[in-house]
Amino acid sequence: xxxxxxxxxxxxxxxxxxxxxxxxxxxxxxxxxxxxxxxxxxxxxxxxxxxxxxxxxxxxxxxxxxxxxxxxxxxxxxxxxxxxxxxxxxxxxxxxxxxxxxxxxxxxxxxxxxxxxxxxxxxxxxxxxxxxxxxxxxxxxxxxxxxxxxxxxxxxxxxxxxxxxxxxxxxxxxxxxxxxxxxxxxxxxxxxxxxxxxxxxxxxxxxxxxxxxxxxxxxxxxxxxxxxxxxxxxxxxxxxxxxxxxxxxxxxxxxxxxxxxxxxxxxxxxxxxxxxxxxxxxxxxxxxxxxxxxxxxxxxxxxxxxxxxxxxxxxxxxxxxxxxxxxxxxxxxxxxxxxxxxxxxxxxxxxxxxxxxxxxxxxxxxxxxxxxxxxxxxxxxxxxxxxxxxxxxxxxxxxxxxxxxxxxxxxxxxxxxxxxxxxxxxxxxxxxxxxxxxxxxxxxxxxxxxxxxxxxxxxxxxxxxxxxxxxxxxxxxxxxxxxxxxxxxxxxxxxxxxxxxxxxxxxxxxxxxxxxxxxxxxxxxxxxxxxx
Numbered sequence: 001x002x003x004x005x006x007x008x009x010x011x012x013x014x015x016x017x018x019x020x021x022x023x024x025x026x027x028x029x030x031x032x033x034x035x036x037x038x039x040x041x042x043x044x045x046x047x048x049x050x051x052x053x054x055x056x057x058x059x060x061x062x063x064x065x066x067x068x069x070x071x072x073x074x075x076x077x078x079x080x081x082x083x084x085x086x087x088x089x090x091x092x093x094x095x096x097x098x099x100x101x102x103x104x105x106x107x108x109x110x111x112x113x114x115x116x117x118x119x120x121x122x123x124x125x126x127x128x129x130x131x132x133x134x135x136x137x138x139x140x141x142x143x144x145x146x147x148x149x150x151x152x153x154x155x156x157x158x159x160x161x162x163x164x165x166x167x168x169x170x171x172x173x174x175x176x177x178x179x180x181x182x183x184x185x186x187x188x189x190x191x192x193x194x195x196x197x198x199x200x201x202x203x204x205x206x207x208x209x210x211x212x213x214x215x216x217x218x219x220x221x222x223x224x225x226x227x228x229x230x231x232x233x234x235x236x237x238x239x240x241x242x243x244x245x246x247x248x249x250x251x252x253x254x255x256x257x258x259x260x261x262x263x264x265x266x267x268x269x270x271x272x273x274x275x276x277x278x279x280x281x282x283x284x285x286x287x288x289x290x291x292x293x294x295x296x297x298x299x300x301x302x303x304x305x306x307x308x309x310x311x312x313x314x315x316x317x318x319x320x321x322x323x324x325x326x327x328x329x330x331x332x333x334x335x336x337x338x339x340x341x342x343x344x345x346x347x348x349x350x351x352x353x354x355x356x357x358x359x360x361x362x363x364x365x366x367x368x369x370x371x372x373x374x375x376x377x378x379x380x381x382x383x384x385x386x387x388x389x390x391x392x393x394x395x396x397x398x399x400x401x402x403x404x405x406x407x408x409x410x411x412x413x414x415x416x417x418x419x420x421x422x423x424x425x426x427x428x429x430x431x432x433x434x435x436x437x438x439x440x441x442x443x444x445x446x447x448x449x450x451x452x453x454x455x456x457x458x459x460x461x462x463x464x465x466x467x468x469x470x471x472x473x474x475x476x477x478x479x480x481x482x483x484x485x486x487x488x489x490x491x492x493x494x495x496x497x498x499x500x501x502x503x504x505x506x507x508x509x510x511x512x513x514x515x516x517x518x519x520x521x522x523x524x525x526x527x528x529x530x531x532x
Contacts, residue, residue: 039063041074052252066090066250086208088243097399102408103145103174108415110140112171115493122493124452127459128486131360132368133194141371141496144410145174147205147241147309149181157197158232160190176239186232199234200227200315200335204259204308207243209234215293216260216335222291227329247305255297257283259308263295265337266304274339274378275304302390303383307374310389312345312494313337320353321365327354341375342491342509346484362462364482369494376495380502387424395419414438437500444492444499447510451489454517458482458524465524474527481520488513 042063043050053059064070068083092099115138116125126135137155152162164170165182173180189195200217203209212224219226225234249256257263263285271279283295283304297304314336318327327333338348345367349355355365377383382392392413396404413420414437417430425433462478488509492499499506 042070045078049251052249052254056251056253058251058253084211086210086243086245087240088207091244095405097397097405098408101397101405104409105145105172105174106143106409106411107172108412109142113140114138115140121448121498122452122490123449124456125493127456128452128490129366129368130459132357132366133196134368136192136194144408145241148177148202148238149241151197151201151205152177152181152235155190155192156194158235159188159193159195161185161188161232162235178236178239183236197231197235198227198315198317198329198334199225199229199231200329202231202234202238204313205242206238206240207245207258208238208240210245210258210292212237213260214291216264216332218332220291227334242309246308247302249294249296252296255300255302255305257295257297257304257308259337260293261313261335261337262304262308262311263293265339266295274341274375275301275307300388300390302388302394303374303377306389307339310371310373310496311337311339312370312372312375312491314354314356316356316368318354318356319358319365321350321355322353339375341372341378341505342488343505343512345491346487359459359482359486361459362479362482364479364486366483366486367490369487369490372491372495373497373501376491376497376501376505378502380505382501391424392420395423440500440503441498444503444506444510447507447514448489448492448498451485451510451513451517454514454521455482455485455489458485458517458520461521461524465528468528470524470527474523478520478524481516481523485513485516485520488516 039050039053039062053061066085068085069080070082072080073082088099088102114120115122116135117123121140122128122138125138129135133156139150139154142150149164151157153164161184162181163184164173165180166173170180203213203217209225214220214223214226217225217227219228225237244250246258247255263283266273266275266281266283267285270276270281270283273281275281275283282297282299282301284297285293285295287293295304315334317329317334319325320327333352333354336352336354338345338352340348349367356368357366358364359366373389377389390406393410394406394408395411395416396419397407399405411420414434417433417437421433422428422430428436458478458481462475462482465478466475492506492510495501
């Protein structure tokens, strides 16, 4: 279904002559013969690129389309690196509909709606995440064109240092980061804001650093940025949101992934990870000089392509379960994707020996979830039926030229039932299918609210119990119940479908959260009643 979009949505912007596809990494520095011109001159050193490129729809594109400084590169026998054009506008010259749809403002998305408000996804967020920076501002998501700017202007990022140049009237203005935002200066610190953010988090929101970042963000003389880099320096070098080359190879046009933590996670269990079918994962890992890796697919799998961002991952510092020792950005655990669902995450992070923060009241060791759509969808009815993300979120549209293309604006299916649902469910009306979706979501949100209530009650009971002199042994058991209840609840406030991606998993884990919290409350109340 996405065949045309795979070759059309992205082009050559890509990742140097040696990044997009397997290139000859140990080619001798032999200067190409002067009479050899064009692509053939490049192929004398990059013959694997020739194999991929010449059989693709980009075969006739000159290397100069995406690379500058090639003459100096060849004259220096490779010592002078070519300049690779990373701007998605280059793709837009040939693939205008896809490009325009990506940057078209989606007014259906929430207008700076914070999750921690009565009508938000997590009304009791401030209480349940007490002690974490997300309590300063945690907004519901907007379109991909705003991935970078939305991160930089949120109150928890850098104290309000980065603001919209045009104020509130510029909130729906797409464009290059520093054409839209202004830096108020390093001394800026607004009240009720936090100084958070890190270089790893920025990597899934932009393609700008693909040639400046070593695999997993490790330090390297050839890498401009790493996990420990100053976040403001990285931010100021970030000009574009996630681009075409995140999901499409620029030389051979194959579907691909570039997020390092995802490639590592798939490699940990190639036969049993959440994307595997029949014990195999269609992802060929390609290593470039021990610096970068990409994963190339034979067929489109938007479950993996979207999981580069829509997944639970850790990019923050934290502490170890075993001894409380701090885990800093020098540790690879600060760029990690578990690829586990809500039932498995707590055990996974305990094995990894990592947690994000301690709750400000109970001291429970908590995991701060991100946006685990990929893990939620895995094993669902739609996943078992072979449905992929693009089929619901990137439906086919007809361009001005009368030809179909895959929208890259990424729609919310419930607002576009005809395009997203009725192709597979033709017997339904728009009204009937919407009613079914809202039934699932309202049911799930009811369980989310109950889980929040009981976790909040557990926090209150803990505070009373501690003041009452309840024994530490009992308090420790209550903290364990809090840790369990938290993971099973917060997974769903971070996931963006309100349970629709996997309603069975949502019910099982949210009711599990309620039970764990109730057990903790009872444990504390019994102890206070018994004077223990």
